[in-house]
Structure formats: C-alpha cells, structure tokens
Amino acid sequence: MAAEKQDAGQLLLEALEKRWKNYRVELKRCRAEFSNEAVHDLRVAVRRLLAVIELLNAISPRPRLQKLPAPLRTSSMNSTICVTHKSCLPNSPK
Numbered sequence: 001m002a003a004e005k006q007d008a009g010q011l012l013l014e015a016l017e018k019r020w021k022n023y024r025v026e027l028k029r030c031r032a033e034f035s036n037e038a039v040h041d042l043r044v045a046v047r048r049l050l051a052v053i054e055l056l057n058a059i060s061p062r063p064r065l066q067k068l069p070a071p072l073r074t075s076s077m078n079s080t081i082c083v084t085h086k087s088c089l090p091n092s093p094k
Contacts, residue, residue, distance in 0.1 A: 012056055019049040 026045040030038040 009060075012052065012059070016049075016052050016056060019045070019052050023049045 023042075023045040026038070026042040030042045
C-alpha cells in the first residue's frame with residue numbers, strides 16, 4: 001500500500017512538473033504570438049495546471065501550492081487570461 005501511495009504521489013508530482021512546463025511554453029508563445037490559437041492554448045494549459053494543483057492540495061495540502069501567482073489565482077482567469085494580462089500583449093515588457 002505504501003509503495004502504491006508513493007507511486008501515485010510521484011505520478012502527481014511528474015504531472016505537476018509537466019503541466020508547469022507546458023504552461024510556461026504556452027505563456028511565452030502567447031507573448032510572442034498574440035493570436036486566438038495562442039490564447040486558447042494558454043487557457044487550456046492553465047486549466048490543466050490548476051486541475052493538478054487542486055488534486056495535489058486535496059490529497060496532501062501544501063502551503064507552497066496554495067500561494068499561486070496572481071494570474072493563476074483568479075478563477076475568472078480561464079476566460080480572460082491573456083486578454084487582460086498585459087504581459088501577453090504584443091510589445092509588452094517580458
């Protein structure tokens with residue numbers, strides 16, 4: 001049972017790392033190429049990252065995961081990310 005729990009925990013941590021990397025890739029893409037497709041892909045990356053974080057917090061609450069960056073904290077961000085976040089606007093400081 002302990003090995004199964006460790007394996008599940010390791011899978012979740014790997015999923016978190018994968019989703020975080022994907023989020024960063026999509027954020028950079030959105031900054032470089034402000035298009036409907038880039039915004040959509042960033043929204044999807046955010047939703048997937050938040051899903052893994054919520055799952056991890058449900059299983060094993062971690063204060064560090066509860067301190068999300070401001071753009072990820074807002075629940076309405078899924079519908080407005082990139083549109084309202086000035087770092088995604090073309091020619092904005094990165």
